[in-house]
Amino acid sequence: MTWTDEELVARSISGDSDSFNELVLRWERPIYALAYRTIGREEDARDVCQETFLRAFRALPGFRGQAKFSSWLYRIALNLCRDWMRRERRAQVVQPAEDVDLMELAAAAEPSESIEDLVARKDLTRLVERAMALLPEEQRTAIVLKEYHGLTFQEIAELVGCPLSTVKTRLYQGLIVLRRELAKNTKATL
């Protein structure tokens, strides 16, 4: 039987540790991905992810279900990311590696993907990372939550604590910057 997040939360609060395990299994990838795209470092994203679940576990008895569990988790993760950036004084988030590790490339290859396609995909990934790194934190957060996590504008607005129209504006401005940077970088690589 598949429990909903809220049911698992209730069972966890009543002392069922397996239920919290289930929540971790369900949400660790999205939280890690959010952290990575926000702060851009794998190691630190991993730490943020673990810290998010640690805090959630500790704060679980206080979770009253006003918001969805996932939104609550996202908020914890975003706060941790913000703390990390403040601590590190980093405006630039992603630092993609310049060199290409062929073994890593080969390992990342899809079964039906040629090495040329793979290299092109990696190049594009690097371009996107660089372009995203140029965005202000608010625009980047809005794009990450919308583009990669599929949150609605309303959910993003509640999560980051700003009006819905502001979310749309941030998203649009971010996309414009990305369009310009991606076009520039694509020309430069050709």
Next chain:
Amino acid sequence: MLVAFLYDDVAGEPAGRALFEIHLETCARCQNEIAALRSVRTQLAHWSPPEPSFLVTSRQSAVASPQLPAVGQASWWREIPVWAQVAAALLFLGLSAGLANLDMRYDQNGLSVRTGWLKAVSQPGPPLLAPSAPIAPAAVARSGGPAEPWRADLAALERQLKAELRAAQVSAATSAAHPQPVRATTDADVLRRVRALLDESDKRQQRELALRVAEVMRDVNLQRQADLVKIDRTLGVVQSTLGVEVLRNRQKMNQMDILYRASQRQ
């Protein structure tokens, strides 16, 4: 509205979407804008974070202690893709077979598997698996000879095992009427002998490998010396050709000099 339309997130304003669609049909600027932003979204879709190595892989490993929602550590080899593991295994098997000079043959005599560097290649060996034709001791002796005493031991061991199997079958058939026959050797003895044979085989393989390496080294040295001699000869030929050319050029220059002086005098 443009962003809401782009992401199809028009909750609460369906009328606005309809109006925007009507506007879009006539506004080339908005059409271009939407197309460009969709292209950006397509590019963004290619950005995926690196696969984390710490993710929980089982329910049991998710919580290591009641206090911490710890996450499990995946084994390092699980990060290696399956194709790479298979390739490594095949490479290892190939190298092992090559090193042991493995020779597998399947013909009318059945399947025969031989190994080792000192065996005669052209000499056919007895089949190891020939269901209808058991290995004759004479054939074993012919194939192995004095250089392969383990073949005789193996044949003896096989005979012994067959005898024991037959005895076991007979005893099973007549277990009610007859007492169990006394075994000539126990299973432990058989195991010991097999191990001894394997040890001996290992040592022989090592000796043969060392011999083979020495042979290869000698061959490489001989080839190197031959190459050096060849290079030396080629250089000599080039030098002599060059010398002849220089002499010819000098003669031509002398002749031209003579002609020049003669023309000056005239």
